[in-house]
Amino acid sequence: MNSALLIIGLFFLAALVLGISARAGKDMDLEEWTVGGRSLGSIFVFLLLAGEIYTTFTFLGGSSWAYSKGAPAMFILAYGCFSYVISYWLLPPIWRYGKKHGLVSQSDFFSTKYNSPALGVLVAVVGLVAMMPYLVLQFKGLKLIVETASYGAISGTAAVWIGAVVVTLYVVASGLRGSAWTAALKDVMILGVVLFLGIYLPIHYYGGFDPMFHHVEAVKPGFLALPKDGKNPVWFVSTVCLTMLGFYMWPHFFASVFSGRDARVFRRNAVVLPIYQLMLLFVFFIGFAAIGQIPHLANDDLALLQISIQTFPPWVLGLIGAAGLLAALVPGSMLTMTMATVVARNFYQTFNPSADDRQIASLAKWLVPVVSLIAVYFTLAGGRGIVALLLLAYSFVTQLFPSLLLSVLPRNFGTKYGAAAGIIVGVATVVYTNVTHTTLTQLLPFLPASLSTVNTGIVALVANIVALVVVSVLTRPLLKESDTQTT
């Protein structure tokens, strides 16, 4: 037990030292703090973009889905792959525009593109509402991983507080560079742990992958293919399509994009990232291996940790716990920094235009501990509804996609009113369908039964696009040339 505690403690310390060291020789003005001075090369941008593959959600959730749902877990691999393909064409124009106009946040992008600070505020609100559940989920994962992997020597509450303090210190000190440096340590650890567990467990318990899958098929027939009902092929296709559109709409991704040195950085990453995320397959193997060994878990999220406790000595658990805590700290730091930046830049500066970049940078750094404290409060006080809230949040940020896509096209017929109408209608539809648990066949009873499992998020996206087009067509003649988007 003490060895696990020692290893986890050492990695907390390593993350802190590495994160703070990242500021060496840099003057942390607003651009340096938020987007690394737009000077990061392929490797650091790769680490920031790939960092989104291995959050606590995938570390625990990926194995949990394989353990409890089987083949439908493959949707995680599919949407990630498609998102990286799209990034080849989507990210370079966003980066170019951000560099040209000195942008540091997603809200900056929308407010400048559509020449509308009010639209920037709307996007900031959607982003903040979506990011807080995501940050809380990282802390909840941290709590679960550290408490379990240290055999209770570090309580969940203590783990959350230590995590929040570490994130706050290195985000305030180093901003985005702190996240990038810590991401390097994280990816080495996660890759090592996931590959080791994903290969060792099937061989140790079953003698290989083939016997493991035959065992799973014997105890759960049909588990390794998509079912005919529920999470069937129609669900798979609609969910993959919806999720890939929302993938790059998270506000903290924009900071990673703006940090790139040139456009080719993103095209290179679009080549490497699909095969890199194939490592998630090994996360699934861990979940499948757990089916025959710990068949009746009360909490599916514990599949990876429970089979590890059953199999390995404490020092190995310490390494697994260390990888898990890094999987929480890196995305946690990006989310914290982005939320602080959005409040300072897109709320405070919008309503106080005289504030200069030095004041905004200072305010953003002061807001980091405030954001961390709010996240700690929701982590320790919130219920299990946070995963449901996160799925809702994912649907929220997806509503930004239509107006963003129009804005990067050579000729954008969308107007600021159309963009705002689309986002508001889309978000309202997401809330309505989720609160009332409305299915697609209830909304559109004339549809064939075969489409009953289409993800209802598609409805919100269609409503969004209709509102965007109709309002843009109606308002375009009313706008002066200076009111339309900037190039």
Added chain:
Amino acid sequence: MRPLYLLALLPFISILGGAFFANRVDPYVLGLPFFMFWIAMWIVLTSIIMGIIYALDPNNR
């Protein structure tokens, strides 16, 4: 829009289509159930396709 970019549609067609025509357990390939193998194979091929696009795209020269 370059014809070269149309190559990027292949993974979309194959993986999304695979949910219907490759959605089965047998035969096992490389120890994996067929549906899992199909998706894993196309993810590897996606990286290769994107590599070809990157290499031939004049924007990167």
